[in-house]
Amino acid sequence: MSNKVIQAMYNDDDVLMDAVKEVRAAHYHIDEVYTPFPVHGLDKAMGLKGTRIAITAFMYGCVGFSFAIWMMNYMMIEQWPQDIGGKPSMSFFLNMPAFIPIMFELSVFFAAHLMVITFYMRSRLWPFKEAENPDPRTTDDMFVMEVAVDGNEAELVSFLEKTGTVEIKVTEKH
Amino acid sequence: MSSHYEAPIRRPLIDGDKSYHDITVEVAAPVEGKANKLWWTAFAIALTAFLWGLGSIIYTIGTGIGVWGLNKTVGWAWDITNFVWWVGIGHAGTLISAVLLLFRQKWRMGINRSAEAMTIFSVVQAGLFPVIHMGRVWNAHFVLPIPNQFGTLWTNFNSPLLWDVFAISTYLSVSLVFWWTGLLPDFAMLRDRAVKPFQKKIYSLLSFGWSGRAKDWQRFEEVSLVLAGLATPLVLSVHTIVSFDFATSVIPGWHTTIFPPYFVAGAVFSGFAMVNTLLIIMRKVSNLEAYITLQHIELMNIVIMITGSIVGCAYITELFIAWYSGVEYEQYAFLNRATGPYWWAYLLMMSCNVFSPQFMWSKKLRQSITFSFIISIVVNVGMWFERFVIIVTSLHRDYLPSSWTMFSPTFVDIGIYVGTIGFFFVLFLLYARTFPVIAQAEVKSILKSSGENYKKLRDRNHE
Numbered sequence: 001m002s003n004k005v006i007q008a009m010y011n012d013d014d015v016l017m018d019a020v021k022e023v024r025a026a027h028y029h030i031d032e033v034y035t036p037f038p039v040h041g042l043d044k045a046m047g048l049k050g051t052r053i054a055i056t057a058f059m060y061g062c063v064g065f066s067f068a069i070w071m072m073n074y075m076m077i078e079q080w081p082q083d084i085g086g087k088p089s090m091s092f093f094l095n096m097p098a099f100i101p102i103m104f105e106l107s108v109f110f111a112a113h114l115m116v117i118t119f120y121m122r123s124r125l126w127p128f129k130e131a132e133n134p135d136p137r138t139t140d141d142m143f144v145m146e147v148a149v150d151g152n153e154a155e156l157v158s159f160l161e162k163t164g165t166v167e168i169k170v171t172e173k174h
Numbered sequence: 175m176s177s178h179y180e181a182p183i184r185r186p187l188i189d190g191d192k193s194y195h196d197i198t199v200e201v202a203a204p205v206e207g208k209a210n211k212l213w214w215t216a217f218a219i220a221l222t223a224f225l226w227g228l229g230s231i232i233y234t235i236g237t238g239i240g241v242w243g244l245n246k247t248v249g250w251a252w253d254i255t256n257f258v259w260w261v262g263i264g265h266a267g268t269l270i271s272a273v274l275l276l277f278r279q280k281w282r283m284g285i286n287r288s289a290e291a292m293t294i295f296s297v298v299q300a301g302l303f304p305v306i307h308m309g310r311v312w313n314a315h316f317v318l319p320i321p322n323q324f325g326t327l328w329t330n331f332n333s334p335l336l337w338d339v340f341a342i343s344t345y346l347s348v349s350l351v352f353w354w355t356g357l358l359p360d361f362a363m364l365r366d367r368a369v370k371p372f373q374k375k376i377y378s379l380l381s382f383g384w385s386g387r388a389k390d391w392q393r394f395e396e397v398s399l400v401l402a403g404l405a406t407p408l409v410l411s412v413h414t415i416v417s418f419d420f421a422t423s424v425i426p427g428w429h430t431t432i433f434p435p436y437f438v439a440g441a442v443f444s445g446f447a448m449v450n451t452l453l454i455i456m457r458k459v460s461n462l463e464a465y466i467t468l469q470h471i472e473l474m475n476i477v478i479m480i481t482g483s484i485v486g487c488a489y490i491t492e493l494f495i496a497w498y499s500g501v502e503y504e505q506y507a508f509l510n511r512a513t514g515p516y517w518w519a520y521l522l523m524m525s526c527n528v529f530s531p532q533f534m535w536s537k538k539l540r541q542s543i544t545f546s547f548i549i550s551i552v553v554n555v556g557m558w559f560e561r562f563v564i565i566v567t568s569l570h571r572d573y574l575p576s577s578w579t580m581f582s583p584t585f586v587d588i589g590i591y592v593g594t595i596g597f598f599f600v601l602f603l604l605y606a607r608t609f610p611v612i613a614q615a616e617v618k619s620i621l622k623s624s625g626e627n628y629k630k631l632r633d634r635n636h637e
Contacts, residue, residue, distance in 0.1 A: 013622075014622075032387055032388065033388040034385060034386045034388075035391065036198075036359075036386060036615060036618060037194075037391075037614075037616065037618040037619045038391040038394065038395050038615070038616075038619050039388075039391070039619070040619070042388050043388055043389070043392040046388055048388060048389060048392060050392075051389075051392050051393050051396045053393055053396050053397060053400070054396055054399075054400050057400045061404075072331045075319060075329075075331070076330075076331050076332075079326055079328070080326040082330075084330060084332055085332075087332065089332075095332070098331060099331055101334075101340070101341065101411070101418070102331060102337060102340050104407075104411060105337075105341050105344045105408075105411065106344075108344055108348065108404050108407070108408050108411075109340075109344045109347070109348065111400075111404055112348045112351065112352075112401055112404050112405075113347065113351060115397060115400060115401075116351045116355060116397060119355070119393050119394075119397045122393065123387075123389070123390045123393055123394075124383070125358065125383055125384060125390075126382050127379050127380075127382060128378075128379060128383075129382055129383030130378070130383055131362060131365065131366075131381065131383045131384065131385050132385040133366070133386055136366035137366070138366075138385075138386055139198075139359065139362045139363040139365075139366045139367075139384075139386060140194070140198045140363060140366065140367070141193065141194035141618075
C-alpha cells in the first residue's frame, strides 16, 4: 500500500469545516488536520472520539486524596503521635479537620500535574521534540487537511480542488 | 457564518480590521523587534532595585534577621506584609484564566497570558519572604515531609503555616503548567516564524514540538477546561489558607471567621489592580491596543469596584462584630487600629481600598485610561497598608502594656521589599520581550465572533 498523502491547504476555518464534511461524505479517509487554533466542532466533523483525559484527571485526583490521607495518618498518627498544643494526635478522625486543607491541595496537585503529563505524553509533546506540522504557516493562518491516497489519485485531487482549497501538495508519508 | 454568531449588544473585543495573519504579526512583533530605550531604562531601574534587594537578603542571611526592624512585641511585620501582598497580587492571573474560562467570558483571551505571567512572578516574590524569615535558609527543605536524619521528625500537619507551604507550592506549580500548556501553540507560532537559527532553536525547545493536530487541540481544550476547574477552588483555597495563618491564632484582631472570604476578595482586588497597572503600559508600548481594548480595562475596573466594596463591607463587619462580641480585647484591638498610633495607616487603607474604587461607578472615569492607571496604583498602596494594619496594629499593643511598642523598618526591610518589586519587574520586562504576550491562538478562535470587522459585516447582513 502506498503511503502517499494529499495535503490540501485552506485559508479559512469555515471553508475547512465544509471541506472536512464533504471529504467524509465522499468516504475518503482524513489522516490528519493541522490548524493554527482550536476550530470548534472540527473533532466531531472529523469523527474523532472524545478525549478521556478528564476521566484520568479525576482518577489522579483520587490518588492524590488517598496519598494525602495515607501520608498524614502515617506521619502524625501512627509513626510518631505527638501532643501539640494540648491536642493529642491519637486518632485520625479526631485530627482530620486539620488535615483537610492538605488533602484538598494534594488532590489538586496530583490531578493537575498528572493530567498535564498524560496530555504531553499522549500528544507527544516534550522538550527537544521535533515539530511535525507539514507547513510553517499552519501555526499562522493556514489549515492543512491530509487525505490518504487510496486508488485514483487524480480523481481525489480534482475532488479536493472543488472544496475551496488554496494549495494542494502530494507527498510521501514517512 | 451563523456558527460565529454573537449578540450585537456585545462590543467587539478585537478592534480594527484584523485577519488571522495580522494577529500573528502583531503578537510576534514585540518579540521579533528590538528593545527601545524606554525598555532598557525600565530594565536598568528594575535590575538595580533587584540587586539592592539581593544585597539586603544576603546581608540578612549572613547576619541574621536581627537586622530587620522586628522586636519582641512585633515579631511579624514587613516580611509577612510583603508575603501576603504578593500572594494577593498573584490571584488575578488564575482568576482571569480559570474562573473567566468557566464562565465563558471571551474578554479573558486578550489578557490571560500576561495576567498568568504576573501571577507566577508575584508568587515567586511571595515565596521568598517565608524562606528568608526562617533565618537559616539552608534548612528550608525542613518544611517538606521528607525522610531525614532524625528518623521520625515529620512536619506538623496541624499547623496553618504548613498548610500554606502546600497551598503556595501547589498554586505556583499548577499555575505554571496551566500557563505553559497555553503557551505551547504560541511558542510554536514564534518557532515557525523565526528566521535566526538560535531563535528557532529556543522556540522549538519551548514549544515542545507542538504541531496543532486536531486531536492535540481537542485534548488541549479539555485539559484547559479541567485545569480551570481545578484552579478555581485552588485559587480560593490559597488566600483562604494564607488567612488561616492569622485566623487560627488567638491574637485579637486576627482571630476572626470573616478572614477567608475577606482575604480572597482583597486578593482579587489587588491582583486586578496590578493587571491594570501592567497592561495599561504594555498595550501602549507593544502596540497591542487592538487586543487589550478600553473595554478590557473597563471590565477590570468593574471587578476592582466590586471587590473593593466587598473588602469595605468586611472592614465594617469586623468593626461591628468586635463591638457586638462584647469582648474587650477584641474591641480594643479595633479601636486601637482605627484611632491608635497607627490611625494614619488605617485611614490610608480605608481611603485607598474602600473610597477610591467607588469612583468607578462613573462610566466616564472607568473608561479613562489615566484615571484607571492612577486608581490601580492607589489600590495596591492601599492593599499593602491593609496587610500592614492587620499585622502590626494587632501585635504592637499586646496584653502587657509595658511591652507596647511601635515598629519601624530598617534599611534592610525596605531594601528587600523594593528588591522584590525590582525582581518582579525584571521578570515581567524579560517576559514582555520574549514571550507571546497575547494568547494568539485563543484570540484567533474568537476573531470571527468578537472581531470588530466581522461584527460589522454581520450587522450589515442583518439589516
